[in-house]
Amino acid sequence: MIILGVSFFYHDSAAAIIKDGNIIAAAQEERFTRKKHDNRFPYHAVNYCLDSLGIAINEVDYIAFYEKPIVKFERILVQHITHFPKSAKVFFDTIPSWLLEKLRVKEIFKNELHYHGEFIFVPHHLSHAAASYLTSPYQEAAVYTLDGVGEWATTTFGFAKGNQITLEKQINFPHSLGLFYSAMTAYLGFAVNNDEYKVMGLSAYGKSEPLYDKIRSLIKTNPDGSFELATKYFSYEYQEKMFNQKLCDFLGAPARIMDGPMTPHYENVAAATQKVFEDVLFYSLNILHKLHPSDNLVLSGGSALNSLANGKISSQTPFKNFYITPDPGDGGGSLGAALYAYFCILNKNAPHSLLPSAYLGPGFTRSEMKTAIDKYQLKATLISESDKLVDKVSDLLVSQKVVGWFQGRMEWGPRALGNRSILAAATESKMQDTINAKVKHREMFRPFAPVILREKTHDYFETDKNISVSADYMLLVYPFKKSVQSKVPAVVHVDGSGRLQTIDEKSNSLYYRLIKAYSQKTGVHLILNTSFNVKGEPIVCTPEDAIKCFLHTEIDYLVLGNYLIKK
């Protein structure tokens, strides 16, 4: 049985395909179209999924869509009615796309792809829950999902056992921890649904104390673990703008303009916002544990990308283990919907499978790479033996070179995990400035992340005893041990933390062996890993994307499969 999961028309369109319950392929549309957070119908991602099985669309048994569009439309109507006339502009701006596209999911598949099979529509937060639980190593777990908003729900909790996921309760829009964080992101002059991670990075520079009480008062927590937002400060119910003048007056300063000066006030707002987010989340998770006292927690939804909060789950809640899927956001909903359809609706007795790896995107043959190299008339050295390749590239890293590393299948989810990465040594602090000047051109307050041999993690980080497998997906931040911070300054954030990726030989052999070779030469068991892209563009997908990025930046070397290309 083949099921194609899809998510589109909000942000991060994506497609995923499973066959007899096994995950075959998954990818975000943005990687193909080169438009960040592309929300259009995912033609390219769907075609990639079909090609990976060598099938046509009508050989798919079911298409699983990641939410219930009519229920979402009901919310849009109710929002408009309750906030009329303030809501009129947004309503009339969005209504054409609802009538022409968003409510015509079936017709679009029929008209554009000539698909005549069955559809399954999975509620938004069940798609999120399934994306994490049905790829987790657990057979039972407490489940918590939180994001901006789905149909009505912004937050849900429940319990999963075997193939049954039971979401019991939900908090409805407009009370949303995700939208609270996004509104504060907008207040800080960053882009909503894109720059929330900048707030995380910025928070380390500020102090939460001066503004904590004020910002905490924006969210009231109830004894049952639910929460309410002081909605009078926010305008996302009826405007494109996320907050209103009352919030600026309340915080005592106007909102920061985009790319405007960064002052201590905004740093403190970021710090307090992050702390409030964590405190409300942990309060809610502690009550969830009382209701469902499992050792295991699965977390999902876009807000589960808050890696600072994720790194504190074990210390701040009674859960001994937790798991977050590589793409817990809306893109990951496509995979969640497909898995839910197969394991929870159609084949309830089949044991759910683990995620085979986070590398579910397109891969390319040596001849395809050679074709791209020839097209750009580059001089490349073929190093066929992987041991020699690893030895050569580790030498380059030792000599402080910046290396574009393009291997195997593209990563699933927002992080570059060693197949579409830019790598460098972390032993000199100036490497941050070097990469920023040569490639990334991003804000100084944003840290670079380390990738570390899994077995050495406890030597470098103050981590939990059982490190979640989600550390392999770069979803957790832990403090560096004080004793090692001076050894790897390029990846130590201002507060002494690092958003690490752990790596073992089983999950990505070549990548592991590269870092191992580097560690044998230097005694340092981690390197710097940042995504292979420039500011404002999606991570590279094809060899040609990688070559273009290489040529338009000052990356010193490009490794394309077994080809080594010098600038």
Next chain:
Amino acid sequence: MKAVNHLFFIYTQFLKKVTTVLGTFFIYFIAIFIGKLIYTFTSSEKLDRWQNFQTGSSSSKMY
């Protein structure tokens, strides 16, 4: 006489269009008004606490 008839025809077409626009807005405002009334009388349950999770209709439905 023909010219008068023609002017009258244009006038009625114009009235038709104005009536259509006004009628559409009238229906829209009536719908908003009725919607607000319905919403006011049916949303007695507090929306800011945990609600029962809504699974929606059957899995083949968009609602």
